Amino acid sequence: MPPALPDLTGDVVDLTAAICDIPSVSDDERALADAVEASLRPVGHLEVLRDGDALVARTDLGRPRRVIIAGHIDTVPVAGNLPTWRASAEDGTDELWGRGTVDMKGGVAVALHLAARLAAPRWDVTWVFYDHEEVAAEANGLGRLARHHPDWLAGDLALLGEPTGGGIEGGCNGTLRADVVATGRTAHSARAWRGVNAVHAAGEILDRLRSYRPREVEVDGLSYREGMNAVRITGGIASNMIPDRCVVTVNYRFAPSLSPSDAEAHVRELFDGFEVEVTDLAGGARPGLEDPLAAEFVAAVTAETGAEPVAKQGWTDVARFAELGVPAVNFGPGDPLLAHADDERCPVRQIRSCAAALEAWLT
Structure with a gap:
């Protein structure tokens, strides 16, 4: 039997703790x-549907519009930070500590809580809880739903419960990973003049990265910061051999005004003269806040929190909804800077305020 969750309609903070206390590291969400x-x-x-470890629950009230509210149930590995616990910060803020409290089981708890509470929302609602967000894009449960059951994700606006500090973050940057390869010729290190050192040749790749100046791009009124960074270097065969190959893995975070093909072309131009193999590429999403339904949601959240929308600087699954033609925004409790941190923690008031703002808008 699966572990029992507390009453979904009860305290949303207790529900968050209970969800976090069921470990669900990617590949182990069952x-x-x-x-x-x-x-x-x-x-x-609710009608409840399941595909693997992804669940969809939806109302069918014949409303003229449908809203999708989604969140992933997996986390990065636990680092001695489960089970959850409550503690007060130095300023007296009540916080829930532990893996998943920020990314993103607080948002999942808000969605589960309201899915059970709201029998007659003003729009039909599709609640989506999916697996494998924290790993390679091809394993993503939301992507699998889009391939297998695109009708399950049909809607007029999507809200993704990623941590935003309780405000709204519009759109997201795209992300590209590429292996940039420097080549050489192997030789015995005692006779290095007979070879060509690929690790030394990779210095040119690093020089280009050091001199690169990332852009800050305004898209539909929100400002997105780009980034181009080396995230890994591999090379060498043995300690007494001149390496004939060195690979610098580069991560490019690009504004949603660029298409994936534009981003790839930019990376290839930057590293002209080197072999470039793109290993992962996902486009971003424009803010989508001009949609009337999104604008109404923004007004409701701003009235509750006083926070104006800002750009989402990372990549999130709002991009998948954008590919489906569904405007989407990020909205959830927790400081995104604490996502994946060993000291991951979320203010209790943010969990409650997100639930209150979303319930007010839906009713």
């Missing part, structure tokens, strides 16, 4: 998916 399904099946106003 127990939490089973618990979510067991908790949603008895909710009479």
Whole structure:
């Protein structure tokens, strides 16, 4: 039997703690998916569907518009920070500590809480809880749903419960990873003049990165910061051999005004003269805040929190909704700078305020 979740309609902070306390590191989400399904099946106003460890629960009230509210149930590996605990910060703020409290089980708890509470929302709602967000893009559960069941993700606006500090973050940057390869010729290190050192040749790649100046790009009123960085270097065969190959892995975060093909062309131009192999590429998403339904949501959240929308600087699954033609924004509790941190923690008031703002808008 899956671990039991507390009453979904009860305290949303207790629900967050219970969800976090069921470990669900990527590739090991089954127990939490089973618990979510067991908790949603008895909710009479919802149709519950499942694909692998992804669950969809939706109303069918004949409303003229449909909103999608989504969140991933997996986390990065636990680092001695489960089970969760409550503690007060220096300023007296009540915080929930532990893996997943920020990224992003606070947002998942808000969605589960409201999915059970709201039998007659003003729009039909599709609640999505999916697996494998924290790993390679091809394994992503939301992407799998889009391939297998695109009709399950049909809607007029999507809200993704990624941590935003309780405000709205519009769109997201795209991301590209590429291996930039310097080549040489192997020789015995005692006779180095007979070879060509590929690790030394890779210095030119690093020089180009050092002199690169990333842009700050305004897109539909929000400012996105780009980045071009080496994130890994590999090379060498043995300690007494001149290496004939060195690979610098580069990560390019690009503004949503660029298409994936534009981003790839930019990277290839920057590293002209070197072999470039793109290993991962996902486009960004424009803010989408000009959509009337999104604008109404922004007004509701701003009234509750006083925070104006800002750009999402990382990549999130709002980009997948953008590919499906669904405007999407990020909205959830937790400081995104604490995502994946060993001291991951979320202010209790943010979990409650996100639930209150979303419930007010939906009703």
